[in-house]
Each structure stands twice: as C-alpha cells, then as structure tokens.
Amino acid sequence: xxxxxxxxVVIRALIQELNSGYFLRFLEKLTGIPDLIADTKLVGGxxxxxxxxxxxxxxxxxxxxxxxxxxxRLNFLLYLNQDWKEEYGGHFELWSRDIKTREQKILPIFNRxxxxxTSPISYHGHPEPLTCPDGITRNSIALYYFxxxxxxxEEGVHNTLFKSRPEDSFQLGNFVVRxxxxxxxxxxxxxVVYTFVRKLWNRKYTGA
Numbered sequence: 001x002x003x004x005x006x007x008x009v010v011i012r013a014l015i016q017e018l019n020s021g022y023f024l025r026f027l028e029k030l031t032g033i034p035d036l037i038a039d040t041k042l043v044g045g046x047x048x049x050x051x052x053x054x055x056x057x058x059x060x061x062x063x064x065x066x067x068x069x070x071x072x073r074l075n076f077l078l079y080l081n082q083d084w085k086e087e088y089g090g091h092f093e094l095w096s097r098d099i100k101t102r103e104q105k106i107l108p109i110f111n112r113x114x115x116x117x118t119s120p121i122s123y124h125g126h127p128e129p130l131t132c133p134d135g136i137t138r139n140s141i142a143l144y145y146f147x148x149x150x151x152x153x154e155e156g157v158h159n160t161l162f163k164s165r166p167e168d169s170f171q172l173g174n175f176v177v178r179x180x181x182x183x184x185x186x187x188x189x190x191x192v193v194y195t196f197v198r199k200l201w202n203r204k205y206t207g208a
Contacts, residue, residue, distance in 0.1 A: 070146035088132035
C-alpha cells in the first residue's frame with residue numbers, strides 16, 4: 001500500500017522518519033552511496049502484505065524511477081511480523097548473479113531490517129510460497145532510495161527482471177511474468193494494457 005492517507009498514523013510517522021535527511025545521512029555513511037534521495041511518493045514501496053501461498057520470485061528491481069528518471073540505488077525492508085515462526089517460511093533471499101547459489105536466507109521476524117544495494121546483479125526475493133496460517137500475513141515496510149547517476153559498471157536501463165532458480169520447475173505463469181519483465185511484451189503491448197497488467201501483478205504478489 002503506497003497511499004499514505006490510508007496508513008495508521010504511527011506507520012506514516014515512521015516512513016517520514018525513514019525518509020528524513022537525518023536518516024538519509026545515516027544510510028549514506030552505512031553504504032558509502034553519496035547524495036541519496038528518498039522517494040516520498042512511495043512508487044512500488046510502502047506497506048507490503050503477503051497472504052498464505054504468496055511469494056515473490058527472484059528478480060532484480062527496475063533501474064530508474066518511472067517518473068523522475070533517478071537511479072534506484074538502495075532498498076530498505078523493515079519486517080513487522082510479531083511471533084513469526086520458521087515454519088511459516090517467507091524468507092528473504094539474496095542470490096548470486098548466475099542464480100545458482102543462494103547467498104543469504106533471512107527470516108522476516110519482527111523489527112528485523114534488511115538494507116541492500118539495487119544493481120543489475122542484486123537478485124533477491126522470497127521465492128517459496130508462504131505456509132503461514134490463513135488470516136496471518138507477511139508484513140513489511142519497503143522504501144527505495146535514489147541518486148542522480150550511479151557507477152559506470154552499473155549503468156543500464158531495465159524494468160524489473162525475473163529469473164528462475166535451479167530448483168524451479170516450469171510454470172506457465174512464471175514464464176509469462178519473466179517474458180513480460182524482459183520488456184518484450186512492454187514494447188508490443190498498448191501502454192494502458194501493460195500498466196493494468198503490472199498493477200494486477202503488484203497487487204497479487206507485493207500488496208502494493
């Protein structure tokens with residue numbers, strides 16, 4: 001959910017703090033990325049809620065902000081799941097650039113935070129379907145930070161790009177999403193139709 005007017009006051013205040021100049025300076029010192037810019041409109045960000053059976057396949061994020069063209073540099077995830085159990089799944093995973101090795105697996109327990117750079121090789125997701133009981137959701141605050149320009153080796157323009165892990169079996173739905181994310185469908189589909197399809201995908205798999 002990116003509409004701040006629909007969020008609880010406490011969540012709105014927290015997001016504003018995480019987008020403040022003070023916190024941006026902290027992130028710059030933490031990551032070494034200078035001159036970070038917060039996305040106060042929360043494009044693709046905000047509060048994400050995933051229901052039982054939901055997942056987010058391994059992917060790299062879109063490279064530029066869709067309206068102002070700034071370079072996407074950093075993702076901030078804060079988990080809001082009290083009493084979350086290991087058997088519920090929903091682990092956040094970081095994968096190698098060739099999608100052959102899972103480098104990190106992180107349980108989304110309450111108050112745990114993940115900060116990672118957004119680059120052409122920062123493959124991540126929570127690719128295993130949630131097994132939490134019905135009525136329990138995997139909740140997180142997702143915020144993205146941008147800059148004017150980025151290192152030359154990270155240059156390039158791309159949409160969100162999905163990849164299959166070695167253990168993933170072929171599924172038509174996943175295949176369609178990967179083709180769509182590659183830009184092929186985007187180039188041949190009328191913009192209004194493509195935007196509608198992307199909104200349905202985001203609502204189903206990220207809660208945005």
